[in-house]
Amino acid sequence: xxxxxxxxxxxxxxxxxxxxxxxxxxxxxxxxxxxxxxxxxxxxxxxxxxxxxxxxxxxxxxxxxxxxxxxxxxxxxxxxxxxxxxxxxxxxxxxxxxxxxxxxxxxxxxxxxxxxxxxxxxxxxxxxxxxxxxxxxxxxxxxxxxxxxxxxxxxx
Ligand code: CUA
Numbered sequence: 001x002x003x004x005x006x007x008x009x010x011x012x013x014x015x016x017x018x019x020x021x022x023x024x025x026x027x028x029x030x031x032x033x034x035x036x037x038x039x040x041x042x043x044x045x046x047x048x049x050x051x052x053x054x055x056x057x058x059x060x061x062x063x064x065x066x067x068x069x070x071x072x073x074x075x076x077x078x079x080x081x082x083x084x085x086x087x088x089x090x091x092x093x094x095x096x097x098x099x100x101x102x103x104x105x106x107x108x109x110x111x112x113x114x115x116x117x118x119x120x121x122x123x124x125x126x127x128x129x130x131x132x133x134x135x136x137x138x139x140x141x142x143x144x145x146x147x148x149x150x151x152x153x154x155x156x
Contacts, residue, residue, distance in 0.1 A: 046118035049097055060084045063093070072096045074103040074116045076143045079136070082151035091127045092153065104139030107153065115140060128155040 004012075049055050054071045058080045061069045070092050073080045079096075086092060096105060096116050103116040110126035128134065138149035 042121040043119060044097060044121060046097070046099060049121075050099055054095070055097055060086070067091045067093070069093045069095060072105075073099055074105070074138070074149075075099045076101060076103075077138070077145035077149040079105070079138075079149065079151045083154065084151075085154040085156065086128060088131050088155055089127070089129055090155070091125060093125045094123065096122045101142050102140050103142050103149070105136055106139045107134055107136040109134045112136075113139065128153065131155050 044052075044055075050073055054061070054069070055073060058071045058073050060081070061071065063069050066087065066089050068084075068086055068090055070084050072094065074096055075098065084092070094105070094107070094112060094114070096114060097120070098116045098118045100118065102118070105112065105114045105116060105122070107113075107126060109130075109132075110128075112124045112126050114122040114124055116122050132155055134153040134155065136151050136153065138146055140146075142149065
């Protein structure tokens with residue numbers, strides 16, 4: 001006597017086949033396209049990139065008229081620098097690298113929402129047309145003081 005009905009066998013079998021196809025699709029996209037962030041990224045050595053420009057001196061740098069590069073390092077549990085001040089109307093290019101684990105960065109009031117993976121530089125640009133203080137926070141759980149990892153953009 002059959003213990004499993006043949007239809008049931010058929011559906012069990014096709015489920016396994018679909019799982020296999022899904023796994024192959026994910027793995028092949030991983031190996032064919034490499035795993036990388038969707039933003040324009042640069043690959044760095046997480047152990048040494050803070051001793052090379054521009055990450056050896058994190059901070060705010062004027063790169064054009066009303067345009068700034070914010071070079072920021074993320075580490076448990078702080079952004080360095082944690083505060084930047086720009087004039088109203090400034091375009092800020094955030095360039096961020098992590099020195100330890102995966103962090104994130106959401107800048108309130110903007111579209112900036114980055115994942116910061118060790119070994120890759122995350123970039124996003126925002127224009128600050130209104131004066132005020134814009135909080136940025138770490139958006140990936142990175143340890144016991146994750147909730148303290150924050151900073152702000154002051155626009156005046
Ligand atoms: Cu860094 Cu959470």
